[in-house]
Amino acid sequence: MVTHFDTVVVGAGIAGLTAARLLASDGQSVVVLEARDRVGGRVWTSRMGDGLVDHGASWIHGIDDNPLADLVNAFGMRTVEFTVGSYQPDGRPIAYYSAQGTRLTDDEATRFAGTIHTFNGHLAKAIATSPPGSSFAQVVETTLTQLDWDEHRSMRVREFMQHRTEEQYGGWFDDLDAHGLDDDAIDGDEVVFPDGYDVLATRLADGLDVRLGHEVTRVLWADDGASAETAHGTFAADQIVVTVPVGVLKSSGFTIEPPLPDIVSDSLDRLEMNAFEKVFLRFPHKFWDDGVYAIRQQGEAGRWWHSWYDLSAVHGTPTLLTFAAGPCARAVREWSDAQIVDSVLVALRRLFGERVEQPDQVHVTRWQDDPYSRGSYAYMTVGSDRNDHDALATPVGNVLHLAGEATWTEDPATVTGALKSGHRAAENIVGHEVPYDHLWVR
Numbered sequence: 001m002v003t004h005f006d007t008v009v010v011g012a013g014i015a016g017l018t019a020a021r022l023l024a025s026d027g028q029s030v031v032v033l034e035a036r037d038r039v040g041g042r043v044w045t046s047r048m049g050d051g052l053v054d055h056g057a058s059w060i061h062g063i064d065d066n067p068l069a070d071l072v073n074a075f076g077m078r079t080v081e082f083t084v085g086s087y088q089p090d091g092r093p094i095a096y097y098s099a100q101g102t103r104l105t106d107d108e109a110t111r112f113a114g115t116i117h118t119f120n121g122h123l124a125k126a127i128a129t130s131p132p133g134s135s136f137a138q139v140v141e142t143t144l145t146q147l148d149w150d151e152h153r154s155m156r157v158r159e160f161m162q163h164r165t166e167e168q169y170g171g172w173f174d175d176l177d178a179h180g181l182d183d184d185a186i187d188g189d190e191v192v193f194p195d196g197y198d199v200l201a202t203r204l205a206d207g208l209d210v211r212l213g214h215e216v217t218r219v220l221w222a223d224d225g226a227s228a229e230t231a232h233g234t235f236a237a238d239q240i241v242v243t244v245p246v247g248v249l250k251s252s253g254f255t256i257e258p259p260l261p262d263i264v265s266d267s268l269d270r271l272e273m274n275a276f277e278k279v280f281l282r283f284p285h286k287f288w289d290d291g292v293y294a295i296r297q298q299g300e301a302g303r304w305w306h307s308w309y310d311l312s313a314v315h316g317t318p319t320l321l322t323f324a325a326g327p328c329a330r331a332v333r334e335w336s337d338a339q340i341v342d343s344v345l346v347a348l349r350r351l352f353g354e355r356v357e358q359p360d361q362v363h364v365t366r367w368q369d370d371p372y373s374r375g376s377y378a379y380m381t382v383g384s385d386r387n388d389h390d391a392l393a394t395p396v397g398n399v400l401h402l403a404g405e406a407t408w409t410e411d412p413a414t415v416t417g418a419l420k421s422g423h424r425a426a427e428n429i430v431g432h433e434v435p436y437d438h439l440w441v442r
Helices: 014-025 067-074 106-128 136-147 151-169 198-205 262-269 327-331 337-355 387-391 415-430
Strands: 002-010 030-033 045-048 051-054 094-097 218-222 225-230 233-242 255-257 271-273 276-282 294-297 307-310 319-325 361-364 378-380 400-402
Touching (some): 002 225, 014 030, 014 198, 014 415, 094 106, 218 233, 276 337, 319 327, 337 361, 400 415
Parallel strands (some): 002 233
Antiparallel strands (some): 225 233, 294 307
């Protein structure tokens, strides 16, 4: 059975739902094909009792002049300010612990933050002048050589940069292109969602023809149209928007025929899905200091578990969030949740001793094992270029359009980027501007 539409959208994440909603508002017949049994993609909230966990996306990173913030407000979604500013050395109350497990004094922490700010200034110049094919690790070492600091100071800076690449892109800094780390510029407050981020996806999907459990395995395109093959039949259309993550695009279980043109496929080759998992720990009692936004461990003891974030104000119970990222995420991939938690608790007890109780609730994400994502989000491998994001979205034959967080240069790896990419795909299809408010004004 073949069913025909104006546009087929593959994937019911934020990019796909945005494109579908805008196209439908323009009068098109649209169907959204989603492999999972829910909408949202990597925006996924689970609810247990009186608690909830956002397994994937959690934040709007900067609400000023951001259509995502406008959409959230229009949908009446409740938000809580929780500005993180990416992986910064200061700006929020951060409790630093030395390699020996003692907390740095305020003066020591201030000096360390100053060292990082000084280094960042020199690093920016090194990145700007680095030759193509340089890794982030190489420009870090170049900068340290130029500064000629003592080994202790250099080591603290080096590990900070390693952890920064892990937390921001879920990769080791040897594997990330020198230009692959964003500039940490955040416009306005950052917010999280006490009622769950998935409300956004549910509201976007309202009124759309979304077919859950429809895994697309092959996309065919030609000058006169395209089709998507599923176990439930083939869906044909004049246009097709494919929003599956980079990990799926590169997998053997998903094919596009004819193959993508070089400008698209070459960009895809230079992007990779990361290894980045969240570990939520809810405790019976709070054992860390009040007024602390983050806890950070320096030295070898923090090689894996180096940062914990206090989510108590958001969750309403004593809760810490840490990340398994890069090498750590790959190493613990086969571990059980209990083994991961035991490892995290060993690290916490180095700092807080027997005050650390067993958590009464634990959530560990498993995005690396999700067949419909194969990682959390994409990053730029060595040799890539920031333009690879937008190049990935180059319309193919004016029929096939790729969208998603990996296809937006200015806000990659964010829900904002996904939203904007879906909007761009819709405008490319209809051939005229479509205001963002068509997402909420019917």
